[in-house]
Amino acid sequence: MSRTKSRLVAAFVLATGLSTVASQARAQDPRLEGRVPEATRVQIEAVLDSARTRELPTEPLVDRALEGASKGAPPELILSAVIRLADEMAAASDAMGQASSASEVIAGASALRAGARPDDLAYLREVRGDQPLTVAAAVMADLVAVGVPADTAVAAVIGASPVTALGVRLEGAVDALADSPLPQRPRGPRKP
């Protein structure tokens, strides 16, 4: 179990171990009332509190619970889906940096769900710097989902950056110094 997941589960257990008095003291999402059973709602609120503590967006967690409710899913399945999404967002946030926007974290979590790795998101952030990653992460998720290897998907998304494209060409220049791959530049005749 990952450290992030352990923290979330610990927070969840701790929070549910406390009485509903404690949870009522926190901000509650009124959209959950009447949509999920009260006991489940309290448990979901605990996950939301944990997410807030970690500065993760809570809107997608509420959305996931509402989706489960609208599809008539059992309460335990709704709760596990919410916890899973919180784990994915925590992993995405860790990978892309705590300063990532809510939409970036959501897109990153979606990419992880599609099969990308946290390292891929971290690399995306590293290369793109402060540029928004929402569209890049979403496109990477689409590529991975249709079977493109994660490495290639990352390269494809990064390739959209002119600066990084220069860096890719640069590898050729670096290699040319050592004959591998072959230099494309015109050269004078070398005499043995």
Place this chain on the structure above:
Amino acid sequence: MAKILVMVAAPMLSAQGTGSVDFGASWVDYEGFLASGAFFVSPTLQYNAPSVSLGTAASYVVFESGNRILQALAAGAWRTRLRDRISAELSGSAGIATYAVRNGEDYPGYGHLLGRARLHLSGHPSGGWLGTAIGESYLGSGSATPVEIELGAWTAQHGIAATVLAKQTWIADSEYLDVVGTGQWHDDHVELDGSLGFRAWSNGAGEGVYGELNIRVPIWKQIAAIISGGRYPSDPVRGVIAANYVSAGLRVTAFSSPTPSPTSELLRELERPEPRPRPGEARITIVPATQGTQTITVEAPGAESVELTADFTDWEPVSLNESSGGRWELIIRVTPGVYRFNLRVNGGPWIAPIGVRAEDGEFGGRVGVLLVP
């Protein structure tokens, strides 16, 4: 989404195969020899994919005297990302060089085999690498074992890519340290690349400053003018002696096109027009409307009702309005982001429509994933 995906992915997904021939004339002044004019022909084949590069090249040079040089080289490199910013590269090259004089005097040929490993640290917009190489260099029936270590850094800013490299080489009784800087720049009309280096320390391989400037100017379609000149140092590993030179010629690119590969197959798949939805199916598109709203359009032939439920409707069904034959619309306020949703046609099952990525939902069935850019 598919169009966005293609636009973003296209620059990198295509593996590139290139075949070209350089030919022209040179004036060259080898150290210890008389200066001479020469004609050269150099064919090159290359294949570059995101993680693999392969290539082979040859060069045939005929001097005024009738003496000739024939060189050939084959090389390959494989790269993989280890984690985060660190990647590894393994490469190898093999080459031969022969010098034949017109009177039939026999000179021993040179050859080399070299294997190289590099560790790259990639950044934005700079990076660096550490590498080592070992192999075998041959002169006639004798051989020596060259060993190289190198430390380099690169940056790419304001349209200019630059590197600096320090490389120490040991071979037979010789050892030397080269420090070289390179730069590349190009626009639609010209490509420039140059290098400036000096052999900072040497035991048996000469010292001094060297540098080359290469210019490539596209002329017409697959033909470009190539001009280069400068001085290059001796290279005992590959059997090259130092020289000053000027060359001018043409490069004819016989082919340069995406080579079939799994990724280019994917690209073709993505570029294929999406199938039209059949009755009972639906296709969704989303485009910005006004003041932060989005227009969601669903193409659902034969539908009498279309409903949408999504993250941005709190998973409450919302009915779309029919705008024209088979097209249904909803104007709704949605902030940019990634959302899950389902559609329902004629009160049937909730589906993930054509036109977006779909994933297995935790609550059964498939759920569409919508990017609002």
